[in-house]
Amino acid sequence: MGFKSVLCVTDADHSDHDVETAAGLCAEVGAHLSVRIIPALMLVLSYRPIRDGIPEWPTGRGQAMATLNNQFRQERFTLDVPRLERRSEKIQELLRAMCLSYDVDTDYCNLTGVGEVVRQRVLCADLTIVGPALLNDSIVGPVVINGSLLDTGKPVLIVPKRAEATLWPRRVLVGWDSRLEASRAVREALGLLCAAEEVRVVLVGPKANHKGYGAKPGADIAAYLTRHGARVSVDLLPSAGKSAAKVLAQHAIDTSADMIVMGAYGSRRLRERLFGGVTKWIVDKPTLPLFLAR
The missing domain is CATH 3.40.50.620 (HUPs)
Known part of the structure; x- marks a missing residue:
């Protein structure tokens, strides 16, 4: 079958190489490229206040942890918004120069939710391309690959560093x-x-x-x-x-x-x-x- 809709997932801190690779492959076959920026947010896993040098469990530990998690997410989100906007604008500028059909969006979620977010995106794509930056990301990379493959029925093309990728292989x-x-x-x-x-x-x-x-x-x-x-x-x-x-x-x-x-x-x-x-x-x-x- 022909690949007419291609998905590329990247993190806000990754280089442009993955997007450039996906864009080049889309240009080969005239496909639309959907870029998803996913700055996965890690959860705060524990909280133990210190009093007089002795760790102390607070009353309502679960509620305290939830409050800290929410506060952490809000602070990170506030700090990340300008960075994500700059990243999105840079990617769009790159893709405009290549005269591609494209769209760029951001999915802000916990690391535990990345797989499901990716899976939902993959269901409306013909192919997901995983570039070297994502492949070498030991935290987000495996989650994205699993989310792309499991329970989707859709293929993934993994492109390692220094590999010459093409959708017209000889x-x-x-x-x-x-x-x-x-x-x-x-x-x-x-x-x-x-x-x-x-x-x-x-x-x-x-x-x-x-x-x-x-x-x-x-x-x-x-x-x-x-x-x-x-x-x-x-x-x-x-x-x-x-x-x-x-x-x-x-x-x-x-x-x-x-x-x-x-x-x-x-x-x-x-x-x-x-x-x-x-x-x-x-x-x-x-x-x-x-x-x-x-």
Whole structure:
């Protein structure tokens, strides 16, 4: 499908690089760019007044904490408004110079509410672009990525630092594992896969069976993509004791791929969060643009 509405999330303190990256990609395909500035506000988590050098719990502790939280939010909001306005004006000036269709807005919320705010925005977009500044933000970045992917059905394009991103990639590597998430990623990326000069469907350590990969692993998805006009080859790679993530990442480098397309959170979300997984490993250490869907 074509990407006609693209979302870019940035913080008030981030550089312009993420917005510039998203704007350049929108210019490639003639898409509208929606920029959302989210200055996530951290909650005050505790309050212990000191009297005579001894910590003291106040009467009505919960009420005291709520009062402090509200006061903190109001003070931060008052201080941030001029900074947010300057940031918004700067982004609009940048996008006007590129002659793009765009809109810029600010969502002011607690960190705990960022995921839901992003999810609501993503539902009305074709693609969310996560640039290096957001990707390297250890506080807001993971919340935005999860909010963009979970319960939205929409794809995310992660663009790491120094990567050359394009929505017209020449060589694309598809990480395939016969799961629903991988199928959705392929469907969402179908337009760019069909336009690519070369698409490599990669399976790591597949075993032929009738319940998973089938009698000939990779044949079904290759046939599906071929019917849509994609130029497809299938690579069956041994794991050789390495994780699937490392094998995929290395093969992408070896084949000079411009992008990796794969499903996100294929295993149980909690298990991936605790013990890691293909998605987490590649998101944490991306080497080239990564197109994710769930």
